Amino acid sequence: MTFRKFAFNNVIRNKRLYAAYFLSSMFTVMVFFTFAIFAFHPTLSGDELHSSVRNGMNISAGIIYVFSFFFIMYSMSSFLNTRKREFGLLMMQGMSVRQIRLMVFLENMLIGFIATIGGILFGLLFAKGILLLAENVLLMDEPLNFYFPFQAIMITFGSFILLFFVISLFVSYVLRTRKLVDLIKGNKKSxxxxxxxxxxxxxxxxxxxxxxxxxxxxxxxxxxxxxxxxxxxxxxxxxxxxxxxxxxxxxxxxxxxxxxxxxxxxxxxxxxxxxxxxxxxxxxxxxxxxxxxxxxxxxxxxxxxxxxxxxxNANPNTFTYNGYMVEDEELAKDISLVHKTIKEENIKAKYEQTILRYYEVGNDTILITKSEDYNRFASLIGEDTIHVDSGELKIVEFEGNAFGQTEELTEQTIHLTSGETLSPNEVIYSRALPATDSYFIVSDTDFEKLPAPQREESYYAWQVFNGEEHVLEVSKKLYDKLIPYTFFSPxxxxxxxxxxxxxxxxxxxxxxxxxxxxxxxxxxxxxxxxxxxxxxxxxxxxxxxxxxxxxxxxxxxxxxxxxxxxxxxxxxxxxxxxxxxxxxxxxxxxxxxxxxxxxxxxxxxxxxxxxxxxxxxxxxxxx
Incomplete structure (x- = not known):
C-alpha cells in the first residue's frame, strides 16, 4: 500500500468527523461561487446600478473568503485534537514526524479538492434558482439568465485550492511541536x-x-x-x-x-x-x-x-404634484397630463388642489393654512375634519414624525393685518398636508387677514380608490414625462x-x-x-x-x-x-x-x- 493510499484510507475511516468538515467547507465554496456567478454575470455590467451590484458581490465574496480561512482552520484544529492518540500510535509503529505531517497535508488537500469541486458543482446545480431569487429581490429590469460561468469557476477553484494549501501547510507545521507522550495520552490527559x-x-x-x-x-x-x-x-x-x-x-x-x-x-x-x-x-x-x-x-x-x-407615512396620497418654481403654462400641461394618464389606465381617484403659503414666523419660515383647505385634504385621506373658530390658532404635528417643531411653535405668535395677535391653543396630529415640520391652521376669516406670504407653492393630490393595481404603471409613465422632483408616487x-x-x-x-x-x-x-x-x-x-x-x-x-x-x-x-x-x-x-x-x-x-x-x-x- 502506497503512502498516498494510506492517507486516503485515513480519510475514509474518519468519515464521521470529516463529513461535517467536508460539508461545511463545500457549503462555503458554494456560497463563494454563487457570489462569483453574480460578479461576472453579463447582465451586471454597464450602468451605475449594475456596477454597484457587481462591486457589492465582490466585496461580499472577499468577506466570505477571509472568514472561510479562519473557519476551516478551526475545523482542522478540532480534527487534530481528536486524532492525538492515533498520531502517537503511528509514531510508536515507526512513522516519523515528517511522515505524519505529510499524511495530514495530503488528507486535508484531498478533502479540500473534493469540497471545492463539490461546491462548484452544487453551485451550478442551484445557480438558476439563485439567479431567479436575486432577480426578484433586486427587482431588476433585465433577467439574470443562466450562463456558463467559466471565469467564476476558475477563480473559485484557484482561490480555495490555494486556501486549503496554505491551511494544510500550517496545520502540518503545528504538528511537529507535539510530544509523543502528549499524543499517546490524547484526550485522556485531564x-x-x-x-x-x-x-x-x-x-x-x-x-x-x-x-x-x-x-x-x-x-x-x-x-x-x-x-x-x-x-x-x-x-x-x-x-x-x-x-x-x-x-x-x-x-x-x-x-x-x-x-x-x-x-x-x-x-x-x-x-x-x-x-x-x-x-x-x-x-x-x-x-x-x-x-x-x-x-x-x-x-x-x-x-x-x-x-x-x-x-x-410622509406620503399618504397616491400621487402628489408640487408646482414650486414651475411656470403657469408648464404647470397646467403637467396637471392635464396626470389627469389624462390616470383616466387612460381606468383608474378612479379623488383630487384636491391648493396654494401652500409660507410665512416668516420668528426666525423660521412656517406653513400657515386655513381650516377649509386642511379639511379638504384631511377628508381625501380619510382623516377627521376640524373646526377652527376666529381667533384660534392650532398647531399640526405631522403624525409619526419625530423631528417636528411643535415645541418651538408653541412659543410663537402670529400678527394679523387687523392688529390682532393669535397664540397657539391646541396641537393636533395629522398627515393631511405635506410638511416635514409642524405648521399652523387658522380660521378662514383670519386667513384673509394674514400679511403677504414669503413664498407660495401650488400643491395637487390624488387619492386612488379603484384600480390600485395600475398605480405603479401610471407612476412609471409620469416619472418619465414630468419635470424631476415635481411629481411623487410613494x-x-x-x-x-x-x-x-x-x-x-x-x-x-x-x-x-x-x-x-x-x-x-x-x-x-x-x-x-x-x-x-x-x-x-x-x-x-x-x-x-x-x-x-x-x-x-x-x-x-x-x-x-x-x-x-x-x-x-x-x-x-x-x-x-x-x-x-x-x-x-x-x-x-x-x-x-x-x-x-x-x-x-x-x-x-x-x-x-x-x-x-x-x-x-x-x-x-x-x-
Missing part, C-alpha cells in the same frame, strides 16, 4: 476541573450590565458615540460569562444537594464542570459570531423597514428603494447565513470531538444501571446546553443591539427584531433536533 475567580465573576456581571445599560439608555446620535466602547465591554463580559460565571453557577449547583442528587443531574453537572474549560471558548466564539449574524441581518431589515415606513419610490436596497439586503442575508451556519458547525465539531469519550463514559455507566430513557434524557440536556447557551446569549446581545438601533433612528423595530431573531432561533431548534438524534443514535450503540 485538564482539571476549572475554578471560577470570584473577581472575574463579578466583573463579567458588571461589564454586561454596564454595556447593556449604556446601549439601552443612549438616544439619537449618542448611540454611535457609545457603540465601540459598548461592543468592547460586552465582548469582554461575554468571554468572562462563559469562562468564569458559567463555571461559578455550575459549581453552585453541584454544592446544592437537592439539585445535584436529583435523578441524572449528577452525571450532567459533573460532565459539564469537567469539560467547561474547552466548551467555554467554543461558547464564546459561537455567541460572538452569531451576534454578528443577528445584528447584521436585523440592522439591514431594520433600515429597510424604517425607510419604507418613512415613505409611507408606490414607485418604494419599488426604487427596494431595487437600490435589495443588493445590500441580499448580500447581507448571504453573509448572515454563512456566519450562522459556521457557528452551528463549531458546535457540531465540539460535540462530535467528544463522541468517543462519551461512548466509553456512558457505556460504563450503563453497566451500573443507566437506562436507555435516562441516557436519552442526559444527552438531550447536554446537547441542549451546548447548542442553546451561546445562542441565547447571542439573542440577548442581538435584541439589545436592535433596540439601540431603534433609539438611533427613533423608530420602533420590535416587529423586525422578533422576526429576525425568531427565525434564527427556529433554525437553531431544527438543527438541534437533527444533531441530537444522530448523536444519541451513536452513543446508544454502546448500550
Amino acid at each position: 485538564k482539571g476541573e476549572p475554578k471560577a475567580n470570584i473577581f472575574l465573576v463579578i466583573l463579567a456581571v458588571l461589564l454586561l450590565g454596564v454595556g447593556y445599560s449604556v446601549a439601552l439608555v443612549a438616544k439619537g446620535v449618542s448611540v454611535i458615540a457609545v457603540m465601540l466602547p459598548v461592543i468592547i465591554v460586552v465582548i469582554i463580559g461575554t468571554y468572562f460569562l462563559f469562562t468564569q460565571l458559567s463555571v461559578y453557577i455550575i459549581r453552585k449547583f453541584k454544592k446544592k444537594d437537592t439539585v445535584f442528587w436529583r435523578k441524572t443531574n449528577m452525571i450532567l453537572l459533573s460532565d459539564l464542570s469537567f469539560r467547561m474549560k474547552d466548551n467555554a471558548r467554543t461558547f464564546f466564539m459561537v455567541a460572538i459570531v452569531s451576534t454578528v449574524a443577528f445584528s447584521a441581518v436585523g440592522t439591514l431589515f431594520g433600515f429597510q423597514y424604517f425607510l419604507e415606513a418613512g415613505i409611507k 408606490e414607485y419610490e418604494l419599488v426604487e428603494l427596494k431595487k437600490n436596497y435589495g443588493l445590500v439586503l441580499f448580500v447581507g442575508l448571504f453573509i448572515g447565513v454563512v456566519f450562522f451556519v459556521s457557528a452551528g458547525s463549531f458546535l457540531y465539531f465540539r460535540l462530535y470531538a467528544d463522541l468517543d469519550e462519551d461512548k466509553q463514559k456512558f457505556g460504563a455507566i450503563a453497566k451500573i444501571g443507566l437506562t436507555e430513557k435516562e441516557l436519552k434524557k442526559v444527552l438531550t440536556r447536554q446537547t441542549a446546553i451546548l447548542f442553546f447557551a451561546p445562542i441565547i446569549v447571542a439573542l440577548i446581545h442581538g435584541a439589545v443591539a436592535l433596540t439601540a438601533l431603534s433609539h438611533f433612528i427613533s423608530h420602533e423595530l420590535f416587529t423586525v427584531s422578533i422576526l429576525v431573531l425568531g427565525t434564527f432561533l427556529l433554525i437553531q431548534i431544527l438543527y438541534f433536533y437533527i444533531v441530537r438524534y444522530l448523536y444519541t443514535k451513536q452513543v446508544k450503540k454502546v448500550i
